[in-house]
Structure formats: structure tokens, C-alpha cells
Amino acid sequence: MKISLQSWHRGYVLLISTLFIGAIASAILTSVLMLGTNSGLVHFSVQQSARAVAAAEACAEIGLEALRNNPSYAGDETHTLDTGVTCEVLSIGGTGNTNRLLCTEGVVGDTTRRLEIVISSLYPQIRISSWQEVSTFSLCE
Amino acid sequence: MLSLPPNLRSTYKEPPSWRFFGSTHSGTLLLEGIVAIGIFAIFLGGIGVALVVGERSTVIGGDRGRAAFLASEQIQGLRRIQIQDFDALTTPGVYGVIEQGSAWSLGSTPIVKDGFTSRITLTNVSDSEVSALATVSWNFGMARSGSVMVRTHLTDWRAVTTVGNWASVSQASSTLQSGSPGFQEVMVAGNYAFIASTAGDGLYIYDISSLSSPVRVSSSFSLGASAYDLAIAGNRLFVVTGDTAREVIVMDITSPTTLSSGSVIEEFDLTGTAGARSVAVYGNWAFVGTADSVTDPHFIALEIDEDTGELDLLSSLSTSGGILGLSLSDGYAYAASTNNAAEFQVVDIIEPEDVQYAPGMGVDMTDSQDAISMVTSGTSAVIGRGNGSAIEEVTLYTIGDSPVPVTPPGPWSIEIGGSANALTLIDGTKYLFVGNDSSSAELRVVDLFALKNGASATLTTANLDAGIQGLFYDWARDKLFAVTASNRLIIFSPN
Numbered sequence: 001m002k003i004s005l006q007s008w009h010r011g012y013v014l015l016i017s018t019l020f021i022g023a024i025a026s027a028i029l030t031s032v033l034m035l036g037t038n039s040g041l042v043h044f045s046v047q048q049s050a051r052a053v054a055a056a057e058a059c060a061e062i063g064l065e066a067l068r069n070n071p072s073y074a075g076d077e078t079h080t081l082d083t084g085v086t087c088e089v090l091s092i093g094g095t096g097n098t099n100r101l102l103c104t105e106g107v108v109g110d111t112t113r114r115l116e117i118v119i120s121s122l123y124p125q126i127r128i129s130s131w132q133e134v135s136t137f138s139l140c141e
Numbered sequence: 142m143l144s145l146p147p148n149l150r151s152t153y154k155e156p157p158s159w160r161f162f163g164s165t166h167s168g169t170l171l172l173e174g175i176v177a178i179g180i181f182a183i184f185l186g187g188i189g190v191a192l193v194v195g196e197r198s199t200v201i202g203g204d205r206g207r208a209a210f211l212a213s214e215q216i217q218g219l220r221r222i223q224i225q226d227f228d229a230l231t232t233p234g235v236y237g238v239i240e241q242g243s244a245w246s247l248g249s250t251p252i253v254k255d256g257f258t259s260r261i262t263l264t265n266v267s268d269s270e271v272s273a274l275a276t277v278s279w280n281f282g283m284a285r286s287g288s289v290m291v292r293t294h295l296t297d298w299r300a301v302t303t304v305g306n307w308a309s310v311s312q313a314s315s316t317l318q319s320g321s322p323g324f325q326e327v328m329v330a331g332n333y334a335f336i337a338s339t340a341g342d343g344l345y346i347y348d349i350s351s352l353s354s355p356v357r358v359s360s361s362f363s364l365g366a367s368a369y370d371l372a373i374a375g376n377r378l379f380v381v382t383g384d385t386a387r388e389v390i391v392m393d394i395t396s397p398t399t400l401s402s403g404s405v406i407e408e409f410d411l412t413g414t415a416g417a418r419s420v421a422v423y424g425n426w427a428f429v430g431t432a433d434s435v436t437d438p439h440f441i442a443l444e445i446d447e448d449t450g451e452l453d454l455l456s457s458l459s460t461s462g463g464i465l466g467l468s469l470s471d472g473y474a475y476a477a478s479t480n481n482a483a484e485f486q487v488v489d490i491i492e493p494e495d496v497q498y499a500p501g502m503g504v505d506m507t508d509s510q511d512a513i514s515m516v517t518s519g520t521s522a523v524i525g526r527g528n529g530s531a532i533e534e535v536t537l538y539t540i541g542d543s544p545v546p547v548t549p550p551g552p553w554s555i556e557i558g559g560s561a562n563a564l565t566l567i568d569g570t571k572y573l574f575v576g577n578d579s580s581s582a583e584l585r586v587v588d589l590f591a592l593k594n595g596a597s598a599t600l601t602t603a604n605l606d607a608g609i610q611g612l613f614y615d616w617a618r619d620k621l622f623a624v625t626a627s628n629r630l631i632i633f634s635p636n
Contacts, residue, residue, distance in 0.1 A: 011173040020175040025184040027189040036198030043202035045500075051291050054216055054275075054619035058294035065269055066297035069617055073230040074375025081272075083293045093424045095374050097568045097616060098518070099471070101424065119441060121568055121617040125301040 051085060053133070056108025058115045059087035063102045064117075064126055068122065071097060071122055079109040084108060092138045097122050103140035147395025148304045175315055201285055207385050208277040208289040209261050214238075215252075215275040216247040216293050227297040230271045230589050236261045238306070246538070256281060269297040305619050307572045308600040313620065313632040318345060318594035325623035326563075326611035328371045328480045333358070333397040335378060336624055337611070344368055344380060346397050348454060352620065352632050355394045359400035364390065370424040370467075377406065377450050379427055381417035388417035389429055389443065391450045406450040413437025419467040421474065426493045427452065430464025433479050439464050440476065442493040466564075473499055475522050477512035484512035485524050485538070487545045491621025501545035508532045516564040516573075517590035521589065522546065523573060534561040535575055537592055553592045555599070557585060563612040563623075572600075576623055578608025579620060584633065607632065 017082050031122035058081055066073040066089075086107050093101025100119040105112055118130035143198040154604035192227030218238035222229055222245050229247060237252035238245055238261055250261035262274040273295055278288035283388035298345060322341030327334055334355065336345040343364025366384035373379070373636070378392045386410035392400070401484060415434035427443040438457035445452060462480025469475070472491040478484050486503035490496050504513070506524075510532055514525035526534050533554035538546035546552065559579030566573045566589070573587040592598035614621050621633040 005323050011170045018181050022180060022184045025188050026453075029184075029187050032188070032191040032195035036195030039195075039199040039202040040205075040562035041202075041205075041291045043209070047289050050209040050213045050289075051259070054213070054293040057209060057216075058292070061294050061296040062270070064298035067297050068300070068302070070331050071616060072373050074374070079294075081294070082290075084402055085292060091375060095372060095422050099423070100470075122303050123567075124304055124569055126298050130434045 003072065009047065015092050045111065049113065050104040052108040052111045052113040054087050055081055055087040055108065055117045056104050056115045056133075057106070059089045059104035059106065060115050060117055060131075062087075063089040063092070063104060064119075067092065067102070067119070067122055068126055071095075071100075075102070090137070093140060094119075103137050142260075142524045144482075160412075176503055182619070186333075192494075197284075201287075204279055204281070204285060205287060205289060208279060208287070208502070209291070211257055211277045212275040212289050212291040214571050215259050215261055216273065216291055219273050219275075219293075221245040222247060222294050224299065227269075227295070227299070230263055230273070230295060231265060231268075233264050234262075236263065242333065252623055258504060265321070266294065269300070271295045273621060278455055292328060296359065302616060303619070304567055304570055304572070307567070307574075307621075307635040309599055309636040310586065310603055310621070310633045311636055312603075313468070314630075315632075316347065316355045316629070316630045318357070319575075319629045320628075322628055323367075324628050324630070325368065325412065326370050327613045327614050327622050327624045327630065328373050330373045330394065331421070331613045333394075334370055334613075334622055334630060335394070335397075337371050337380060338628075339367040343382070344392075344400075347630055348398070349632070351368070352618070355630055355632070358398040362402075362404075363398040366390070370419045372420045372427070374445075377445075381420040381429055383422065383432075384418035385414040385416055388431070389420070389427065389452060391452065393450070407452050408471070409443065409452040411441055412454075415439070416465060418465050421469045422465040423469050426455070426490070427498075428467060428469065428474050428490060430467050430469070430476060432465075433463035439478075440474070440488055440496060441498045442490065442494070445563070445564075456496045456498050458488060458498070460488075462486075465511065466514045466525070468515045468517040470517040470540065471493075471544075473540075474516050475517050475524075475540075476503075476505070477515040477524055477526075479511040481509040481511075481539075484510075484526065485522075485536075485546070489544070499544045501543070504538070504546055510534070514561055514564045517565055518566055518568045521565065523564055523589075524562045524615070525557075525575065525577075526556070527636065528560045528578070533557070534559070534577070535573075535587070537573075537589065551593075553589060553595075558582060559608065562608060562610050565612040565614045565621075567614055567616075574612055574614065574621055576609025576612045577595045578626065583607070583609050583625070584621075595605055603633070606627075 074136045075089040090103040102117040105114045118128040120127045183243045202289030215238045237248040239248045239401040264272045275291045280286035300327045322338035326337040332350045334347045366382035375393045378394045380390045388411040389409040391407040396587035416433040425445045439460040440458040442455040443452045462478040464476040466477030474488040476486040478486045483503040484506045487499040489499045509525040534557040536554040559577040571588045575585040579602045581606040584603035586600040607625045609623045623631045
């Protein structure tokens, strides 16, 4: 009788096994799909990030050139490089020829990259003592 | 159907469920198996599709990521070219940036690498600014195509500004201001020269677009106070005055041609009644020196509100003696003081909310003439003093090893023959300009290197109709701006 009862439950065992495997398969399926989707998002972010840092560097170039032409250049201006791509030169720190601060940020969609540049002197040639990317500004407010 | 032994057949009753599954639906197990296998196959297929879709998404994302990397690489290549020769970027067109070992150059055709085509499009924004668009495209079929574009700007900010030969000078212009305003100090920002004066309108502004004929602007504006010194930070002008109710005035100079009372951002009243004499600005801090006073502080640190330009008192220091000249360098304020025991003073401003003397305080210079001007550059500090027969009025100290000069080496001094009212220099060069009230050499150009070497240091002099009160060297133009006691704005050029 015991053996007979087991044979009657074979269908259940198979069904439960199938459901169990199916659940695992569903999880794998979801994971793989999400991995693919996330991979796309990550690489999109990489692209946006590259564009944002190029924008921040563009404003650094613009700011440095403006300072070279006019040491009293105040900064605090925004430039639109392309549709949806902007960069900002924050207020320039310091006065005169030495110890100037230039901070810029590039913005593309939700992605922002920031640069802090310490200029040791403007003339006769601009000398940079520090050029670094930062997550938040510490030298410029 | 179950087969029971005969002795149990009378007592055994089949459970209803057994009957249902076993008796009336034979073959159900096979059906279940088939259904299960079918479902399993669907899941398996789903996994397969997911794997393919996921892998494809990853590959497509990878294409985009690699394209972004290649575009960034093209931009970085451009920057290398920019460092070598900015002019190489000033011809508009479509190029490819070629890497040749450690060198980069512009090729006439786009670069193709592993199916990715990279091109740089250059357009001129101005003579010294180029817009660069890096485009990387690919097409591997089956929806694996696209492009990535990265734009930046490149400028000629590394260009070396040439400095003329200041061993001889000439006057580009000499502009007389009527009304005896008592010119004191001059600063230049953009196309405008701002002059502080102790009488008349207090603040005079000249349009210097034409160096040969400066034109006064905003002539209807009057500061209503005696102004002694100026500082400019961005679009804000800081004027220190003798008005004991508003020693520091902050003005918006966004539009210098239309200055009015509405341009005044802040009128700050310092403690006491000494009146302000000198000012220097760094970042969001303004440092003010006052005239001598027995009871009031002489060195005041103020915080500048970044958004409004309004001022707040941070801290102050009583220095025993007025501060007539200020220069900031590397976290220290160098003060020209009237203190006969320490004409050269150094204040630690690393923490503006708690300014204090640097260790050693300063230097007690020979005799008792007041220090009236100060300029710093790199490891050098130059102080100017009132005329005295027993002293040389201009002295150079080194401040590289210690903020308060430790001698030897130095100091090195030069006789001026008058009070050294104003000092300025060209950073990184040998040139020091001394504005003074001597009888025939009101402008003296000094060779700092020669001064240190004990050689004859005066390069040239200029004889003016009155002593120089203020000096400003304009790097962008390579011109020297001077204001005189005869109320002239004189612009000097190198020869």
C-alpha cells in the first residue's frame, strides 16, 4: 500500500519540481533581462558622463582664457554647448595675478561632472597648481 | 485499481480522491507530465530568449561604452595637440586624431578602428577659441548601430603673454582731471580704470578702450567720501574710505558707465573712528587696514556674502599702528605699518575668523619712517616707506622660508629720494615699479635681480609734474597705470 501511494503522488512530485525549476528559471530570466537592461543604462551613463566632463573641461578652457584676457573676469556664467549640454563657470576666486580659483561643472541630463582648478599665477603664462575632478566643490562655494 | 487481499476487501473503502484520480482519470499522470514538460520547455525557451536579449543588450551597451571611450580619447588627443600648438586646431574642418607613439596629430580623414569610425569636427568660436565635436559611429547590423557625440571647447589659455622691455618707458597718455580730486589709487578692470580720490567725487572711472585718450564715465556719480584704496573682485569694487560711518563701500561695477547710488551694494561701518586706508580681497574675504588709533583695531577681516556682496565682521586685530598698505600671499597678509617698532608686519589670515600675528610679528626697520606701501610676489615682499635721509625707502625681503622675513639673506634696499607711495611689480619678471614723490624721478623702474645681486638696480626713471600716488600694472595690455598728486591718470608703455 505504501508503494502504491507513492506511485499515486508521482504527478505531484513532477509538478512541484517543474514549478520549482520554473521559479528558478523565472528568476534567472528576470536577472538576465535586468542585467542586459542595466548594462545598457550603465553604458548610457558612461556616455553621458563623458559628455559632461568634456563640457566641464570646455568651461575650464573658456574660464582660463577669459582670465588671461581680463584678470578681473568674474565668472558666474553658463554656456550651452549643445542641446541639453551646458557648462557653468562658477564665481572666480581670488584677485590679481596669483592664487586664483576656477570651478566649473558640466551638465548632461542627470549627469554632472565638476572641476576645481587652482591657478598659481595668470601671467606671463597661466600656471596651474591643481586641476582635479571633485564630487562636490570644496574650494568654491 | 487497487487489488486487496480477500480478507480485507469487505472492510476497505476507497478514498474518494483515489477514485477520482485513479479510477475515473487514468492517464492523467502522463498528461501532467506532458503539461509539465511543456511548461518547462516554455521556461527554457524564455531563458534562451532572455539570454539572447540580455547578451544583445549587453553588447549594444558595450558598443556605446566603447564609442564613448573612443570619443573621449579623441578629445584627449586634441588636448595634447593643443598643448603643443594651439594654432594647429584653428582651421575648421573634419579630421581624425592620430596617435603616433606618444605624439598626436590631426589627420585629414576619420579614424576607423574595429568598426568604429571616429571623427573630429572643428569650428572656430573666436581667434583663440575652438569648438570640437568628437563623433564616433558604428554599424554592425542587427540593430547594432549608433553614434556618440562629445563636444568640448579648446582655448589658447597657455599662450605666453609677452612683457615689453621696461628698461625704458614712454607715456601713452596723460589725462588731467579738473577739480583737484586728490587721486590716491588706481585699479583696472576690463576697459575701465577706477581711481580712488580723497576729495571731489571720491571715485573716478575712465574708459580706457583708447589708451591714448581715456574718457571719464559716470561723471555724475559721487561717492561722498574720501577714498584711499581699491580692490576688485569680479563685478564688485571694494572702496575703503575715511568716512567713519562707512569705511568700506562695496559697489556693483557690472556697468561702469552708469554708476549710481543704486550701484552701492554695501556700506560697512567698522568699529571706531580711525577711517580705513587699505584693502585686499581674497575669495569671500576682505581684509581692511585702518589709520592709526589708540583704541580701535587696525586689521579687520570681513566675510563677503557670495550672493549679495554684503559684509560681515569676522575678526580683528589691534596692531599698534595704522596699516597703510596691504598685500596677500599664501595665507598671510603683509602690512605696511606706521608702527615704529614693526613697520613690516605679517598677519596670519589662514583662519579669517581668527586673524592673529604670524610668529615673529614682523620686522623693526631702520629709523622711524612709516611704511606706506607693500607688494608681494612669490617669495618676495617689497615694502615702501616715507622719505628719510637715514634710510633707503624701498626694501626687498624674501618670505619663502618664513612668512616673517628672516635675514640674511637680504634685506636689499634702494634709495628713492622720496616717499615710496606706491609699489607694483610684474610677477615672474625682474621689474619693480616704484611710484614716489621725489623731485625728478617720480616713477622708478627697478631690476629686482640686480638689487639682490648688489648691482645698480635702477633701470629707468620718469620725471613727472608731481609725485605718484598709486600704480597698477595691467598684464593684459602690458601697460602701467599711475595716478599723481597733480590729479593725472598717466599710462606708461614699455619701449
